[in-house]
Amino acid sequence: MDEPKALSLENEAGFKALFQYATVGILVVSSGGRIELSNPCVEKLFGYEKAELSGQMIELLVPEAFRDSHVHHRDGYFERPKARPMGYGLNLFARKKDGTQFPVEISLGHYQLDNEPLAVAFVTDITERQRFNDELEAKVKERTLELTQSLEREKELNDMKSRFVAMASHEFRTPLSAILSSLTLVESYMKAEQEDKRKRHINRIRASVKNLTVILDEFLSLDKVEQGKVEIERELFDLYDFAEDLMEEVNGMLKQGQHIRFSYNGFRNIMQDKRILRNILLNLLSNGIKYSGEQQTVHLDIDANVGDRKVVIKVRDEGIGIPHEEQKNLFSKFYRAKNATNIQGTGLGLTIVKQYVELLNGHISFRSEPNQGTTFIIEFPLNDHGYENDPTDRRQ
Known part of the structure; x- marks a missing residue:
């Protein structure tokens, strides 16, 4: 690294204070891709000492799989520098000294010193945020699934109600009609010689009542089974x-x-x-x-x-x-x-x-x-x- 350039940078009090106390990692990178300055937050974030980073290529902090493409993007940035987030819409990862990777968010800025362009990268570790987002996304998916299942159950229940009404109106009507008609006829069979007719219609009433009881028993049985209220007694x-x-x-x-x-x-x-x-x-x-x-x-x-x-x-x-x-x-x-x-x-x-x-x-x-x-x-x-x-x- 060009020592006079580093000294001139650090002699600016505001810049020095920003580097020392910023809660995000800050890197100053030359147009050739070398690290000119790094603040304590970056050093802690990546696990390097200050002396280990100075003069190193910025790709040292990039996962190996992305280094070649990063060189291309870095050169492109210096050709058309502007303040912007890096890798907009992409998931970015950085590499620590021990080789572990972690998700980051990077914002880029630029300025010139002694007619040489420099890039400033603000690096934020978003591991916790991503974990929170993943947990939130999982909860949203879980809740969405619950709501979907609830809507499906509600739809199934409504369909069952509709089928029940249709079935009940048909199945109940037949025995009820038989009961009413038989009762009317029983009332008219008052003579002793009409005893057989009277018994026939009374039996018809009994059968119709039994049919209604069977229908109700089936509904009650199904409800008990589905609610887990049927106990096995061997x-x-x-x-x-x-x-x-x-x-x-x-x-x-x-x-x-x-x-x-x-x-x-x-x-x-x-x-x-x-x-x-x-x-x-x-x-x-x-x-x-x-x-x-x-x-x-x-x-x-x-x-x-x-x-x-x-x-x-x-x-x-x-x-x-x-x-x-x-x-x-x-x-x-x-x-x-x-x-x-x-x-x-x-x-x-x-x-x-x-x-x-x-x-x-x-x-x-x-x-x-x-x-x-x-x-x-x-x-x-x-x-x-x-x-x-x-x-x-x-x-x-």
């Missing part, structure tokens, strides 16, 4: 006897000529939530009856296999089946296949069944062919809590 029970009791319960739903064919294989005693399993099978069996025609068979096959340590239950009907293009939507809320719109239902039953099966640590799948029927397959652990079956208790 108990030891005889699965074979359980299935036979359930078939007796659904016998009253069978259409003319329909029947249920039951087969059982494997161990009978299992440890599972009896109430939830009942709801699952009751739904699937009633669906099999509802979507099958007269004279058709609904099949219930149970295999409690100790070798695989799981129970496999299949409910198969010979009914209308599910169109192939609609099968992907089968477990969606309020979904009704286009070939089932004239059959009573809320479109919630299978949604509830799927969530119930998952509560049993199980899995549900299905296969279906239009006009040939549908088979639902449920699998869940034979004994979730490690209960060992009695190997002599087998029903083939």
Whole structure:
């Protein structure tokens, strides 16, 4: 470095005070790219002593990957010097003595001394600012995601409300109309010889009330499951006897000529939530009856296999089946296949069944062919809590 030039610079009191006490790094660089002066803030920022920087090329403080391009930009600045930020719109990095890199913000100025152009660089370490900006950006992204998900949930809720209103207006109207018309007719059947007609309409009222109760129960069940309010209570029970009791319960739903064919294989005693399993099978069996025609068979096959340590239950009907293009939507809320719109239902039953099966640590799948029927397959652990079956208790 030209010693007289440095002395003349430092002899100016204001300039010296600026260098000494400035809270940003200040570098004075010659047109040849050499460091003429550096203030204490720069020396602390980069980890160099003053003597180590004086006379060095400015590229010493630039990451190696950017040094060649920096020489080009430096020469271009001295050709058209003006006060401006360096690397506008770019992320700038500097290099410490120990080789570590850190983000910086640099402003450039210029002046002449003894007819030689000099550049002044004001260097600020923006590591903390960038960290804050990164954290702020992450929080903004997180909040944006939360808002997006909230809007999606709100939209889904509004869609559900719309579907509920449409479904309820249809599903509630039919049984309510039946109740009102039957009540009117019952009132007119006052004679003793009209007792049979009176009983028929009373039974019709009971069935309609039962349909309304089923609809409300499905909504309440879905709400409980989705809010995590359903508690699993496993108990030891005889699965074979359980299935036979359930078939007796659904016998009253069978259409003319329909029947249920039951087969059982494997161990009978299992440890599972009896109430939830009942709801699952009751739904699937009633669906099999509802979507099958007269004279058709609904099949219930149970295999409690100790070798695989799981129970496999299949409910198969010979009914209308599910169109192939609609099968992907089968477990969606309020979904009704286009070939089932004239059959009573809320479109919630299978949604509830799927969530119930998952509560049993199980899995549900299905296969279906239009006009040939549908088979639902449920699998869940034979004994979730490690209960060992009695190997002599087998029903083939």
